[in-house]
Amino acid sequence: MNIQTLKGFRDFLPKEARKRQYVINTFKKVFESYGFEPLETPALEYEELLMGKYGEEGDKLMYRFEDNGKRRVALRYDQTVPTARVVAQYQNDLPMPFKRYQIQPVWRAENTQKGRYREFLQCDIDIIGISTPLADAELLTAVASSIKKLGFKKFKILINDRNVFKQLTDRGTVEVKNLPDVIRTVDKIKKIGREGVLNELGNKGYSTEVASYILQSLETQKVTPLIAEIFKYMEDMGVDSTCYEFYPLLARGLDYYTGIIFEVEIEGYTAGSVCGGGRYDNLIGMFAGKKVPATGCAFGFDRIMEAMEEANVFPANLETTKVLVTVFSEELANKSLEIASRLRAQDINTEIYLEPSATMEKQLKYADAKNVPYVVIVGEQEIANNTVILKDMQKREQKQISIEELVQDLLPARQGDSETSSE
């Protein structure tokens, strides 16, 4: 039997799971500070609801099957189509604008050789039902706050207005039907360089002059009135102006964007952008039978995790347990248990060693294996003195103190407190 996970699927053992929770909680906190609210949709949907929404590739990569009731069903492929369903299904109950965040796994039968996973977390925020530049500005501000709150010092939101591409068709340089293809080519400029784009446009039948003209007209593009208005709002909301810039070569390949588009780059992280999005006014209404404007973005959760590791911005102490209280016999257990309860009552995460007959060495080894920073030793002698030994596992120091002192010592330092340590 295969005692293993499926290819492209992952277990998250405590150490990794804690880091993921830290990132999720940070996102939630920032999203909620802007009034985004949680939404959850089911893992399975009717197949027909998802089919044809993600192009041919999407239909191929989707996990689809027949359930026990002979229904054709499919696993969640993204969070936007289910949200479009929600907007149609509950249109009378959802106050608009509907500002929602959604952080759930999606499933795609990707080729895993590229370091891609078949189950991965999507982390989306969207403002639905309103088309004002102020909504775009708020979205971008929330993005900047999120990235900052995660600990990244240097990052840049590259922002463009999808309408800058329209001049190419307005002037007749590119035929309307060919525009998406030209956009997809320009989108590769960071990967294949300027020459690469010119060559690819050449292969598509554009003369050297026209290809150059296309690139140059984008490169010299001035900030559009829409972008100028959004930037003004972002400034009013206090976003540091070094965090964002107008970048007219940003294209984002997807056809459905109708207004601003943007991507977030972390300085020093070269695997790609960690967040991307824009305005897409024609998508969310697909099931509602009417136009529902929307602006939103998706954070690449795995890339965020990777970039945070590289930038070393995870907090030092994400361990669950702060203190291990030793137990040396069933008879002496009561003092240890009482101390553990007192510590927990002060919101100090406390484990007791669950095998009362174990040696001191074994108990300390367990604390080390789990990276528990403090051990409280409650032996026969300590109980007689009504004291404990507090051992700092990092510094390898220990001291004998009263139980009152112990509680004081282990309380997290509060703002405004003077030093209360008895060391």
Place this chain on the structure above:
Amino acid sequence: MNIQTLKGFRDFLPKEARKRQYVINTFKKVFESYGFEPLETPALEYEELLMGKYGEEGDKLMYRFEDNGKRRVALRYDQTVPTARVVAQYQNDLPMPFKRYQIQPVWRAENTQKGRYREFLQCDIDIIGISTPLADAELLTAVASSIKKLGFKKFKILINDRNVFKQLTDRGTVEVKNLPDVIRTVDKIKKIGREGVLNELGNKGYSTEVASYILQSLETQKVTPLIAEIFKYMEDMGVDSTCYEFYPLLARGLDYYTGIIFEVEIEGYTAGSVCGGGRYDNLIGMFAGKKVPATGCAFGFDRIMEAMEEANVFPANLETTKVLVTVFSEELANKSLEIASRLRAQDINTEIYLEPSATMEKQLKYADAKNVPYVVIVGEQEIANNTVILKDMQKREQKQISIEELVQDLLPARQGDSETSSE
């Protein structure tokens, strides 16, 4: 097209999603205070790993299919079998005891007519790799703390020792092979009553005398030494003795329990127990090829939610947004945006109204629809005075104050603070 969820699957709109998050966060906080650590496993596993682990019924209700790579796969049916796989797969990396919590959805093609769902959250804690009564006591203490922390005032953990049933076979009253069947019958006593159990035992061929003897010998059962030791530890950990009792008629139908078993009942909630578990020393080692003792339990998430609604123990203000800041024109927006930023900097969840041309009435209506408790009105006059109007949407009161006073007013009351409201 079906613009709806599949039968037995649910969307959670913000109001419900917030309540779920509140419960999940409360559980996590308590679990972590005892040193339980998060574990996540994939939604999909190899089918052969799950098949045959949940009885015939389980195999039938499992969502199973062939993936694009012709592998037979199945959706997570519970969290115990995947945990057993994790224990086998990473046995050299997991410090024992492994205390993990896991809160993920599982999928079962249940008959939905009984108010059952096909996708529901499981919430488990387990202590793996240790067989001491102290571990059982800690598990039970963590359960009591969780239920209390959720806000339930009156609840009872009914606790039994699976070994009390062994006396029935030891004395020859019941044949060993028939014991599970007798246990399943006794297990129904709360549903079908004493007479019901006696009748059912009669139908299974036990004489009236033997059936009565079976019930009576359980009813008069004294606390076993194991239970006595566990109760002693629970007392040492400060668990209120009115929260738990020895209940020798508790059977729990599942065959795999080997030691204590327990269920939690909330006073006044009649739909059933909200948590159940016990010691199961022969299950977790199934893939590791060795015996791995374990004790653990599962909280019924949907029942907990229902019982909390009935007992009215959800906090009053779970709304995401605390304040809506109005915006009355693009020109006046900057003051509103600046105020919103100042409030967010103080961790006050703040929305701005995203359509600057909307009437006051429309902006207030939005706040009402979203249950936002406060609205900050920033009109032309207020901007001229450098003041704002703070409107309390519940009390329907408003006052004109400075921006400094506004921030002070909206800060959550901190412990030890004197009253700072300027009302």
